[in-house]
Amino acid sequence: MKKVGIVLVNYKDYVNRYLAECQTSIEGQTYDSQFVNVYIVDNATSQESRLFISKAYPTAKILPRYDGNYAAANNVGIKQALLDDCEYVVIANMDTKFGKDWLNELVKAxxxxxxxxxVQSKIFLYPETEAEWKQPKINSVGNKLHYLGFGFTDGYGEVDRPNDSGITVKEIPGYASGCSFLIKKQVLEKIIGYDEELYMYHDDIDVSLKVRLAGYKIVLATKSIVYHKYEFSRSVRMFYFMERNRYLIMLIYYKWLTLLLLFPIMIVMDLGLLFFSVLNNTFYSKLKIYFYFLRPKTWKYIFERRKQVHKKRALSDGELFAKLVGRLDFMEINNPLLKWVGNPITDLYFKFMKFIIIW
Incomplete structure (x- = not known):
C-alpha cells in the first residue's frame, strides 16, 4: 500500500461546524490507516482553533497559517505530505462526509x-432526508470549463443513476473539483502545486490545466463517494476573486493569437458583467479588478506564469479547446437573459473559434 496524505484546510470556525463528521468518515475508511496521514492547515489561525483541533483530532498534524490564502494553505499541506514521503496527496473540503471506500477507490483509479x-471523487449534495440518502443528488461528476474562464459543476442537482456499465474510471474533459481529488507525487513535482496569487476560487481550474498541459489525464472515480454540505453564495468577495481569476486563467494559458481572436467576445461578456455588477452591488469589485490589471506587478506575474506554462506544455490551444464548452449551463446562475441571449452568442462564437484555432 502507498502512503496517502489528506490535506484539509480550516478557515476560522469550520472545524467547529464540520470537523466531527469529516473526521469520523476518514477514520472509517477501508484503506489501511497506518498508510494515511491527515494534515489540517489552520488558515487564519488562532489559539482557540489550534487548541480545538489538537483536542478533537490528536492524530492529525496541525499546520498553522495566518493570512487566509486558500491556495497557499493547500501548498503548506502538500509540502508537508511530500516531506513525509506520501506518494499520493488528497485535497479535500472539510464540509464533507466520505463513503467508506472513498480513499481506496481514489487510489485504485x-x-x-x-x-x-x-482523480476526482463522485460528489453528492449532502442529503437532508432519508429519501435523499437513498437517491442523492449530484454536486459534481467533474467540472466543466467555459472558454471565457468560467467554471461550473457537471451534473449539478441531477438525481444519481445506478452505474450498470461496470465502468469505475471515466475521463473528465474539464477540470477536477477541489472538493475532493487525489494527485500523484510525481505530478505535483512537475506542476509545482497551487498558484498563491489566485488566493481562492479557480485554483482547481489552474491545477487541472497545469496537469493537463503536462500531458496527464484527469479522471472521475465513480465509486469514490463524497457527500458535500455545499452552499452556493454570491458574496462580493467571491465575485472579485472569481471574476479576476477567470481573466488570469485566460491570460496565462491561451496563446497570444488565441487571445487576440477572443478579444471581441471577451469585451462583450465584460460589458454584460459590468451591467449586472451595477444591479447586484458588485460594481466596486469590478472596478477593483480593472485597477488590478493596470498594475505593472500584475503583468510581471502574468508574463512569468506564461513563460512557465508555455515552455513545457504538451497540449495545443486547439486540443485544449476540444475539452472546453461554449455555454454556461448551471442552474444556480441560470437566468432568462443568459439562456436566450448570452449562451447563444458565446456558443456560436465558440464553435467558430474551434474551427479556426488549429495551433
Missing part, C-alpha cells in the same frame, strides 16, 4: 493508468 495525474 490512480493506479489504473500511469498517465492519470488527478
Amino acid at each position: 490512480a493506479e489504473n493508468d500511469s498517465q492519470i495525474g488527478v
